[in-house]
Amino acid sequence: MLRETIDRRTGSIRASGRLTLLGADLLRGTAESLHEDGHVRVVLDLRDVRDADAAGLDLLRGLGQEFAARGGELVVRHAPVTV
Template identity: 60%
Template sequence: MTSLPVRPQHAGHAPSHGSLSEMVDGDRGRIRAIGHLTSQGADLISGTADSLRGNGHTRVVLDLQGVRSADGAGLDILLDLRTRFAASGGELLIEHLPQAG
């Protein structure tokens, strides 16, 4: 599993309110996000999910349990991504979808 920070962080510190980190398990096709979800973070998660799909995962799991807050634009991007996956015969399973706020 690799950790890919969306915005720079200080080592050993949790993401600040304005940042998001993702941890990717390329073997299982799983992305875990931690922090604050914005449209920028959602775009990067989308790229990671598309990369996993390009590597042969027809099902990608996005775990948002660690997302403390999310804006509507970021959530819309992820929901659109789920629709795109379905339209191409894949599946994006979003776990623990937060409310915008």
């Protein structure tokens, strides 16, 4: 199960638990919401994610590219390795 803590003031998300494709989609929605609220730079902190599957990490990589294409930035910190 993936949990997220959102700081709308700073435009950051801190995730914990296991990152799957479903969890990454949850993070995508939150990041998109922050971006739509005016945050050009969204920070996603994965330091408390204990493991991740390749599909979830791929989704986040794609999201970073989407943000860049729109002039934004998705910063992913402490990305785990896949299992």
